[in-house]
Amino acid sequence: DGGITQSPKYLFRKEGQNVTLSCEQNLNHDAMYWYRQDPGQGLRLIYYSQIVNDFQKGDIAEGYSVSREKKESFPLTVTSAQKNPTAFYLCASSPNRDRGVVWNQPQHFGDGTRLSIL
């Protein structure tokens, strides 16, 4: 079955450590997204990628980094510069980017990774 897989489900970070969250999709979607969710604040966009080898900062990119070397994969690294990393992280993907035509592009989500500080 096609879908989005995030791993691990739970992750713990020590002070000064970088950690990487995995996101893999087999939906053949061009675009992928990373969101951070905090209680009562909804979803905030960290980074997004419309195509392989290209990505853009979202609203809260500081302290995070991403790569998009393959269409299927969009890993997120939470660096030691992110001072408040405890949150629920959600990865999403959506089909074809705009090509001069307005497409319905619903985003499909993984089950999330909960990151906590040790």
Next chain:
Amino acid sequence: GEDVEQSLFLSVREGDSSVINCTYTDSSSTYLYWYKQEPGAGLQLLTYIFSNMDMKQDQRLTVLLNKKDKHLSLRIADTQTGDSAIYFCAEKNNQGGKLIFGQGTELSVKP
């Protein structure tokens, strides 16, 4: 800038109808979406509506769009305890498919 607003909580009795409201600011929005999030899980797409439509019905779900007032609502008929979750509305940004999400409405269904 773009903004999407929702009330944070809604409580209903089992069997009643639930109406979750959402307002948005971007008049150029093309698609508007409703997502459901159960505890500890990702977001599940429930339904969507194109901006040139006023209403869309899908089984127990009815979406109403008032484009003049930039108001979107989701009505759930015959609400069940399994409908208890957080519901997010989102509008599609015209720049490359980005979605702008509301804060989410936590629906509590009491037996």
